[in-house]
Amino acid sequence: MPPQMSPEEFRATAHQTVDWIADYLRDIRDYPVLANVEPGALAARLPKSGPERGESIDVILEDFRKLIVPGVTHWNHPRFFGYFSVSSSGPGILGEMLAAALNTNHMVWKTGPSATELEQVSLGWLRQWLGLPEEFFGIIHDTASTSTLHAVIAAREAAGPNTDPLILYTSEHANLSIDRAALAAGLGRDSIRHIHIDDEFRMRPESLEAAIADDLAAGRKPFCVIPTLGTTSSSSLDPLPEIAAIAQRYRLWLHVDAAYAGPAAVLDEYRHILKGAELADSLVVNPHKWLFTPIDLSALYTRRPEIFRRALSLDQTPAYLQATESSGATNLSDYSVALGRRFRALKLWFVLRFYGREGISEILRGHMRMAREFAASVRADPRFELAAPVLFSLVCFRQHGSDDDNRELLDRINSTGSAFLSGTQLRGKFVLRLAIGNIATTDADVQETWNLISSFAP
Ligand code: PLP
Numbered sequence: 001m002p003p004q005m006s007p008e009e010f011r012a013t014a015h016q017t018v019d020w021i022a023d024y025l026r027d028i029r030d031y032p033v034l035a036n037v038e039p040g041a042l043a044a045r046l047p048k049s050g051p052e053r054g055e056s057i058d059v060i061l062e063d064f065r066k067l068i069v070p071g072v073t074h075w076n077h078p079r080f081f082g083y084f085s086v087s088s089s090g091p092g093i094l095g096e097m098l099a100a101a102l103n104t105n106h107m108v109w110k111t112g113p114s115a116t117e118l119e120q121v122s123l124g125w126l127r128q129w130l131g132l133p134e135e136f137f138g139i140i141h142d143t144a145s146t147s148t149l150h151a152v153i154a155a156r157e158a159a160g161p162n163t164d165p166l167i168l169y170t171s172e173h174a175n176l177s178i179d180r181a182a183l184a185a186g187l188g189r190d191s192i193r194h195i196h197i198d199d200e201f202r203m204r205p206e207s208l209e210a211a212i213a214d215d216l217a218a219g220r221k222p223f224c225v226i227p228t229l230g231t232t233s234s235s236s237l238d239p240l241p242e243i244a245a246i247a248q249r250y251r252l253w254l255h256v257d258a259a260y261a262g263p264a265a266v267l268d269e270y271r272h273i274l275k276g277a278e279l280a281d282s283l284v285v286n287p288h289k290w291l292f293t294p295i296d297l298s299a300l301y302t303r304r305p306e307i308f309r310r311a312l313s314l315d316q317t318p319a320y321l322q323a324t325e326s327s328g329a330t331n332l333s334d335y336s337v338a339l340g341r342r343f344r345a346l347k348l349w350f351v352l353r354f355y356g357r358e359g360i361s362e363i364l365r366g367h368m369r370m371a372r373e374f375a376a377s378v379r380a381d382p383r384f385e386l387a388a389p390v391l392f393s394l395v396c397f398r399q400h401g402s403d404d405d406n407r408e409l410l411d412r413i414n415s416t417g418s419a420f421l422s423g424t425q426l427r428g429k430f431v432l433r434l435a436i437g438n439i440a441t442t443d444a445d446v447q448e449t450w451n452l453i454s455s456f457a458p
């Protein structure tokens with residue numbers, strides 16, 4: 001008899017597991033943020049082959065605690081300030097657990113009516129909170145990289161058949177996912193233009209227009225432009241209204257990468273950052289970055305869903321899907337490369353309902369206030385300088401000195417295990433990045449991290 005997990009065993013182990021999760025979230029500050037392990041450490045401790053015979057769940061959970069947890073870099077730690085800090089949340093975790101329990105796959109409506117409709121409803125709520133036009137259709141993908149890949153595929157479809165080389169424009173500071181999307185869509189490296197930025201790291205509209213003119217003169221076909229709201233290195237905002245106007249003038253598909261900063265537009269006082277987005281053909285925002293939804297959940301909006309559908313449609317529905325077609329229903333896999341779809345909307349719905357627009361606004365406002373206060377400490381200390389404007393919850397800064405001094409400072413901070421920051425290059429210099437995005441981060445976390453940083457600076 002193959003092993004079975006009885007409902008009683010599942011119940012008892014699930015209770016223990018939830019207790020472990022609750023303790024983990026409560027005591028997370030006791031863990032080093034960055035895993036203190038060498039490459040290969042875990043692999044060396046695990047058997048080379050999987051077990052012939054099933055093992056007891058107690059032993060597996062014990063190994064999770066003993067072997068796996070020490071090799072975890074705790075992205076859920078309130079002092080994880082690297083990259084764009086992300087955060088799960090109680091309601092998000094519960095939604096994720098229930099999605100795993102249901103294990104539904106809403107490739108077509110009939111195989112997941114609730115999942116299909118909840119995806120539309122929860123993305124509709126978020127769309128309203130962001131102030132995006134009502135006609136924007138939303139679909140969930142795993143990551144912004146996948147959302148942008150779909151946008152590029154749609155943009156190519158919209159450009160129609162032509163033999164001239166297609167050209168895509170984005171800024172020098174765009175996320176690598178834009179380049180990857182172009183490559184994955186088969187466009188080739190020569191098809192990507194990285195437009196120069198100004199002294200606040202924003203795409204220069206005049207350089208964009210000049211590049212388009214050059215390409216047109218050379219017989220190439222500009223087809224897509226991807227500005228970023230909240231660039232990865234510095235959180236700068238490309239000038240969307242101007243870029244949108246250029247996109248309209250040259251009939252380019254306008255895809256907006258608002259993966260990180262998009263959620264800020266939930267706040268009335270930040271609504272303006274999406275000015276121009278009403279003209280976008282598509283836009284991506286990542287609730288798994290700054291909306292307390294466990295990875296993975298990226299929201300792709302488009303005013304032209306029919307183009308996505310056309311780009312990915314087959315001549316005929318395969319026989320194995322025909323029986324599950326329902327007239328009048330939306331089949332979300334018609335709009336995506338993936339046929340299978342996880343019930344991701346459940347966790348987003350839990351998060352949006354639990355916190356509400358007011359609660360989310362308050363948390364984001366708090367993050368931005370803490371970032372401004374951290375920046376004020378940097379500014380007030382003559383050993384340090386700010387390296388970029390602080391627009392949201394990211395602070396880029398450096399100590400006066402060489403790149404090596406700053407790299408060493410970053411290593412020293414991170415090796416304490418008490419906080420984790422990342423680095424980047426701005427204006428040719430290495431800078432440190434402190435990004436606040438965890439739901440549990442407090443003023444004390446930020447203050448103590450500043451104390452740590454300043455204690456290491458000469
Ligand atoms: N766009 C921006 C501006 C980002 O900062 C990132 C990641 O940090 C991405 C896109 C890619 O996001 P994902 O990891 O969801 O593909």
